[in-house]
Amino acid sequence: MFNVKFHHSKALTSPYPGSHIERSHVPEDKVGWLTEWKDYNPVEYTAKSVLAGPSWADPQINDEGFSPKFNERDGEVERKSLNGLYVVENGRPRNPAGRTGLTGRGLLGRWGPNHAADPVVTRWKRDGSGNKVAHPGTGKNILQFVAIKRRDCGEWAIPGGMVDPGEKISATLKREFEEEALNSLQKSPEEKAKLEKQLQKLFSQDHFVVYRGYVDDPRNTDNAWMETEAVNYHDETGETMDNLPLEAGDDAGVVKWVDISEKLELYASHSYFIKLVTEKRGAHWSEDPGSECHE
DSSP states (O other), X not given: XXXXXXXXXXXXXXXXXXXXXXXOOOOGGGOSTTSXXXXXXXXXXXXXXXXXXXXXXXXXXXXXXXXXXXTSEETTEEOOOTTSOOOEETTEEOOTTOOOSEEEEETOSSSEEEEEEEEEEEEEOBOXXXXXXXXXXXXXXXXXXXXXXXXXXXXXXXXXXXXXXXXXXXHHHHHHHHHHHSOGGGSOHHHHHHHHHHHHHHHHSOEEEEEEEEEOOTTOOSSEEEEEEEEEEEESSSHHHHTOOOOOOTTEEEEEEEEOOTXXXXXXXXXXXXXXXXHHHTOOOOSSGGGOOOO
8 A cells, every 4th residue: 555656746836825835856766765865954833824733733843842752652642653753853843755855844733743534435327317427438437525625725635634643534524525515614504414414324324545645746744744545435325415415615716526647637646536436346447457456
């Protein structure tokens, strides 16, 4: 699951998101920490929004009274990585996937792993009579997922988000889906209770953990990185989701059911997660037979 080459391309891009900061260049053969590189001279950057000390962010490493317990659960904050132990060097966690050309935390609140959850909610595409629609090229049924168009970059994405301190992943998956795809933050308590009841059915049935671990993300730095748990909730009959009014909320600009194929341009590592779901469900992905994953 931990293929470093797959995991490190977006984390090397410049300028750093939301800034004019250029990462120092890291050649592909020097990404790994095991490769000695005495002249490595990364740029240090932590965004002002993080340094302002919001509730979701850690203080700076040298701040008085801040002694984080890395590689373990630290009070309400989960500092364990889904990929096992990470190295802590000079008091700072070291990105397990290698160098990024930037130290500090960038836009990320936590030193070390920053945990997210990505709910992939799927159903079969159906015609007017309710029959599943197969792709004419492959003969495989077409799967659809609930996608949001992100306001920040305009790319289609899974409606996920950050795990709150002390929150269980299962709760984050459901909460983020409600906030991003059903606009629950703007609903009345009665409407919200009705949504909760319908969603409970979908989120309490069998689900499939698509991926757990490090994510190649443009916000990653040498000392802070994104990790996620992507989980597929599949509405086999389509009945549970038929009655749910999709409505963009929170970070989303648009939300809708999108047909899944390899032609989709998705945010961060989301294409990879979606591809794994099609393999699990035996759904259409690509017209090119050579593109199936053999992991």
